[in-house]
Amino acid sequence: MMRTVWIAAVIGLSVILSSLTPLTANTVWSVDTTRKQVAFTFDDGPKPESSIPLIDMLEKLQIRSTFFVVGHEAQANIDLIKRLHEQGHEIANHTYNHRRLPALSDEEILSELERTNAVIRSATGESPRLFRPPGGQFNTKVIQIAASLGLTVVLWDVNAGDYVLDVHRFPVKDESRREDGSSFSQSVIAKITTQAKPGSIILMHNGGDVIELLPTIVTKLRNRGFEIVTVGELLREGKPRPNSIWNNDHVPD
Ligand SMILES: [Zn+2]
Numbered sequence: 198m199m200r201t202v203w204i205a206a207v208i209g210l211s212v213i214l215s216s217l218t219p220l221t222a223n224t225v226w227s228v229d230t231t232r233k234q235v236a237f238t239f240d241d242g243p244k245p246e247s248s249i250p251l252i253d254m255l256e257k258l259q260i261r262s263t264f265f266v267v268g269h270e271a272q273a274n275i276d277l278i279k280r281l282h283e284q285g286h287e288i289a290n291h292t293y294n295h296r297r298l299p300a301l302s303d304e305e306i307l308s309e310l311e312r313t314n315a316v317i318r319s320a321t322g323e324s325p326r327l328f329r330p331p332g333g334q335f336n337t338k339v340i341q342i343a344a345s346l347g348l349t350v351v352l353w354d355v356n357a358g359d360y361v362l363d364v365h366r367f368p369v370k371d372e373s374r375r376e377d378g379s380s381f382s383q384s385v386i387a388k389i390t391t392q393a394k395p396g397s398i399i400l401m402h403n404g405g406d407v408i409e410l411l412p413t414i415v416t417k418l419r420n421r422g423f424e425i426v427t428v429g430e431l432l433r434e435g436k437p438r439p440n441s442i443w444n445n446d447h448v449p450d
Pocket residue numbers: 240241291295331332450
């Protein structure tokens with residue numbers, strides 16, 4: 198009897214462990230490295246009105262970044278994906294329709310990821326290796342389906358909060374609303390430049406006013422000795438740093 202209970206407990210534990218293992222093995226919040234490198238990531242593109250000035254700015258600053266692209270936007274702007282690829286940026290998967298994945302069926306999740314992979318492959322000739330779930334919302338099922346397509350889930354450890362700069366999406370948040378008197382632009386610059394540490398993955402968005410802040414952000418980071426690289430390059434320097442999956446800030450997209 199005791200033996201049966203023990204075996205059942207071991208089986209139960211191994212089921213729990215096997216369902217937990219992918220959470221740590223295939224999610225990246227930041228990278229465990231002592232090298233002073235950080236990665237900029239830009240979500241939700243490509244969009245001609247904001248991607249072109251962003252690509253131009255990154256070229257001027259001599260930076261290569263990771264772009265988590267939305268499949269249907271990529272399909273409509275294949276030339277932009279090609280340009281990003283030609284300029285050495287890393288193109289990664291951010292689903293086809295930017296839907297919250299935990300609410301979808303397995304088939305729908307698979308379709309969101311596969312369709313986006315196909316668009317990226319048709320533009321670059323390469324399959325993406327990295328994937329970021331919209332809103333940072335994921336569960337074990339999402340990680341496992343992503344892993345089945347060779348995709349690693351990439352989150353972030355520094356949230357620039359740059360979406361507050363986009364007044365069209367957040368019309369009530371203007372420059373005068375911060376209690377400490379600083380502007381939202383100043384808060385975005387401060388968040389990135391004070392929170393960045395070796396191996397940090399910095400969340401920004403492909404749009405709006407963050408482009409104008411990049412020269413200041415990059416100068417401050419470089420003055421602190423940081424080099425700006427892609428997430429793929431960071432992952433060649435070290436393994437994912439252990440992190441809680443529950444400390445995720447809520448972000449609106
Ligand atoms: Zn997004």
